Amino acid sequence: MSDLYIGIDLGGTNIKVGCFDDKMNLLKKDSSPTNADMGPEVVVENIGLLTESLFKDGGYSFKNVKGVGIGTPGPVNLREGIVVAAPNLPAFRNTPIRKMVRQRLEKPVVMENDANAACFGEHVIGAGKGVDDMVFLTLGTGIGGGVISNGQVVHGYADDAAELGHIIIFPDGRLCGCGQRGCVEAYASANSTVARAIEAIRQGGKSSLSKLLDDTGKITCKQIYEAVANGDELAMNITEGTARALGLLCVNILHFSGPRRIVFAGGMIAAGDMLLKRIQYYFDKYIWPMKEESLEICFATLGEDAGIIGNAALARYNLKKGELS
Amino acid sequence: MSDLYIGIDLGGTNIKVGCFDDKMNLLKKDSSPTNADMGPEVVVENIGLLTESLFKDGGYSFKNVKGVGIGTPGPVNLREGIVVAAPNLPAFRNTPIRKMVRQRLEKPVVMENDANAACFGEHVIGAGKGVDDMVFLTLGTGIGGGVISNGQVVHGYADDAAELGHIIIFPDGRLCGCGQRGCVEAYASANSTVARAIEAIRQGGKSSLSKLLDDTGKITCKQIYEAVANGDELAMNITEGTARALGLLCVNILHFSGPRRIVFAGGMIAAGDMLLKRIQYYFDKYIWPMKEESLEICFATLGEDAGIIGNAALARYNLKKGELS
Numbered sequence: 030m031s032d033l034y035i036g037i038d039l040g041g042t043n044i045k046v047g048c049f050d051d052k053m054n055l056l057k058k059d060s061s062p063t064n065a066d067m068g069p070e071v072v073v074e075n076i077g078l079l080t081e082s083l084f085k086d087g088g089y090s091f092k093n094v095k096g097v098g099i100g101t102p103g104p105v106n107l108r109e110g111i112v113v114a115a116p117n118l119p120a121f122r123n124t125p126i127r128k129m130v131r132q133r134l135e136k137p138v139v140m141e142n143d144a145n146a147a148c149f150g151e152h153v154i155g156a157g158k159g160v161d162d163m164v165f166l167t168l169g170t171g172i173g174g175g176v177i178s179n180g181q182v183v184h185g186y187a188d189d190a191a192e193l194g195h196i197i198i199f200p201d202g203r204l205c206g207c208g209q210r211g212c213v214e215a216y217a218s219a220n221s222t223v224a225r226a227i228e229a230i231r232q233g234g235k236s237s238l239s240k241l242l243d244d245t246g247k248i249t250c251k252q253i254y255e256a257v258a259n260g261d262e263l264a265m266n267i268t269e270g271t272a273r274a275l276g277l278l279c280v281n282i283l284h285f286s287g288p289r290r291i292v293f294a295g296g297m298i299a300a301g302d303m304l305l306k307r308i309q310y311y312f313d314k315y316i317w318p319m320k321e322e323s324l325e326i327c328f329a330t331l332g333e334d335a336g337i338i339g340n341a342a343l344a345r346y347n348l349k350k351g352e353l354s
Numbered sequence: 355m356s357d358l359y360i361g362i363d364l365g366g367t368n369i370k371v372g373c374f375d376d377k378m379n380l381l382k383k384d385s386s387p388t389n390a391d392m393g394p395e396v397v398v399e400n401i402g403l404l405t406e407s408l409f410k411d412g413g414y415s416f417k418n419v420k421g422v423g424i425g426t427p428g429p430v431n432l433r434e435g436i437v438v439a440a441p442n443l444p445a446f447r448n449t450p451i452r453k454m455v456r457q458r459l460e461k462p463v464v465m466e467n468d469a470n471a472a473c474f475g476e477h478v479i480g481a482g483k484g485v486d487d488m489v490f491l492t493l494g495t496g497i498g499g500g501v502i503s504n505g506q507v508v509h510g511y512a513d514d515a516a517e518l519g520h521i522i523i524f525p526d527g528r529l530c531g532c533g534q535r536g537c538v539e540a541y542a543s544a545n546s547t548v549a550r551a552i553e554a555i556r557q558g559g560k561s562s563l564s565k566l567l568d569d570t571g572k573i574t575c576k577q578i579y580e581a582v583a584n585g586d587e588l589a590m591n592i593t594e595g596t597a598r599a600l601g602l603l604c605v606n607i608l609h610f611s612g613p614r615r616i617v618f619a620g621g622m623i624a625a626g627d628m629l630l631k632r633i634q635y636y637f638d639k640y641i642w643p644m645k646e647e648s649l650e651i652c653f654a655t656l657g658e659d660a661g662i663i664g665n666a667a668l669a670r671y672n673l674k675k676g677e678l679s
Binding site: 190205320322323324 | 429485486487501503504506508509510511512513514515516517518520521522523524525530532533534535602605606607608609610611612613614640641642643644645647648649
């Protein structure tokens with residue numbers, strides 16, 4: 030029987046658990062609500078029960094599990110294995126999650142922040158496979174990121190590297206949820222794309238989305254991209270702004286860590302080729318003309334499984350380095 | 355006798371060579387003009403002669419040399435040991451400098467780009483000593499950079515990482531020498547600081563520097579900072595622009611690789627505390643208020659020796675990893 034690895038993706042809404050073989054084939058996965066407000070002890074017990082039922086249902090031997098990886102929202106202290114104070118896990122405060130999971134599952138555990146774990150998943154078997162220098166960006170409510178250089182996740186001194194959504198691209202620009210102005214997240218996240226569209230409509234812009242906004246009080250990013258597909262000019266201006274911000278971000282990423290590939294993930298990539306082509310357009314527009322760039326810009330391939338895959342792969346990676354405890 | 359290492363800093367104007375012991379103490383150094391226009395063969399022969407005279411004059415035994423590090427201007431291909439096409443070394447084009455130096459000195463040689471080498475020097479015995487996550491910035495004619503993450507120099511896929519001067523901070527802003535618009539180099543290098551001052555004066559700004567410009571046709575960055583010290587308002591506005599650009603860059607650097615320390619080097623740091631305090635001011639102004647940052651912003655301590663030190667240290671580092679050939 031192959032060695033097994035467990036990947037756990039602890040989100041604000043759901044816990045996902047996956048069981049993987051040594052080649053990172055997903056054998057079985059399951060999920061349950063996090064119930065984060067019930068506190069860390071209850072959440073960890075839920076993780077335990079979910080994992081046990083996964084192995085029981087799948088008929089896998091828990092004895093063969095060599096390691097566990099758990100990804101959590103940040104900020105985190107990875108050396109200590111602590112969730113410091115995650116906005117999405119309100120009852121968690123300096124919670125020693127790694128130790129708690131280790132005690133519950135009685136297996137060695139490695140911890141990572143969620144975006145880095147998903148990045149590592151894409152690196153190991155997804156859109157960044159075989160690429161030792163890559164950058165990962167999730168376009169969702171906010172914008173998260175991960176950076177891999179020389180095949181290693183870049184954590185930084187305080188485990189807060191790769192906050193790529195908060196790279197400032199327009200100084201003194203739009204206010205971001207983080208308190209800074211002009212962050213790329215304040216323009217190009219799903220939420221900000223919607224916010225900019227609503228502002229444009231409220232300022233008198235003509236759009237097929239106006240009625241929807243009047244009727245329902247809201248619009249979604251998906252609806253904006255549908256309006257683009259139908260030739261809505263306001264929607265096109267808004268999504269051009271999103272692509273421009275992301276193209277500029279790609280230029281800055283290239284000059285920072287020189288990746289071979291930038292991988293976009295998250296709900297917004299449902300916009301498809303339309304989005305990718307416009308990001309590439311703005312990258313080409315803003316990058317220097319000095320030389321042909323080898324950077325590739327593409328979409329992630331693992332979808333929502335990237336987290337459990339990445340966490341399981343990090344358990345394997347750390348075990349092989351002799352650093353899993 | 356201790357093992358010895360040679361560090362070579364091959365610049366457009368001068369070649370510097372240093373001989374170091376195993377603890378990276380500088381035993382002896384020397385320099386000579388590069389004469390880059392005479393071609394790579396002549397330059398490499400000069401490196402050989404300079405090195406030989408260094409050992410002869412110092413009474414050190416060349417037999418004890420365990421490795422050589424050479425830093426060159428970019429773009430480079432580090433895997434192949436090639437200077438691709440350095441603007442400062444016009445006769446060098448796909449020049450296999452590592453192999454040529456290895457043949458001339460008959461020692462194993464590692465190659466690095468110049469800014470990365472200086473960064474590594476500061477990391478080993480300078481302002482970044484003991485800091486495994488640091489970023490290095492040289493403020494000179496242009497702005498160069500180096501990034502160290504997890505104690506390793508970040509090269510990127512095409513050996514063009516850490517082009518930090520070409521991070522775009524003001525999209526569609528000032529034209530940079532690289533062809534992009536709004537690069538930090540287009541605002542905050544010594545050349546750009548001077549260019550912005552001259553523009554401001556030519557646009558009718560009142561300044562004590564006007565007469566100097568009229569009389570001599572030029573001003574220097576040093577003179578601008580002297581004018582600041584004397585309360586010249588135009589000069590103050592210009593240097594505030596420089597510090598603001600660098601403060602914004604520091605915010606973006608922090609969100610990218612999360613360094614413990616950002617180390618500024620290059621001719622412009624002669625401006626002293628005045629410059630450093632204003633960079634820190636703008637960093638504090640633009641960074642999110644979410645948490646106390648542990649980032650330190652400081653000046654380099656090795657001056658012009660950073661290159662030879664870093665190259666010698668890279669020879670030692672690669673030898674110990676078993677990767678020096």
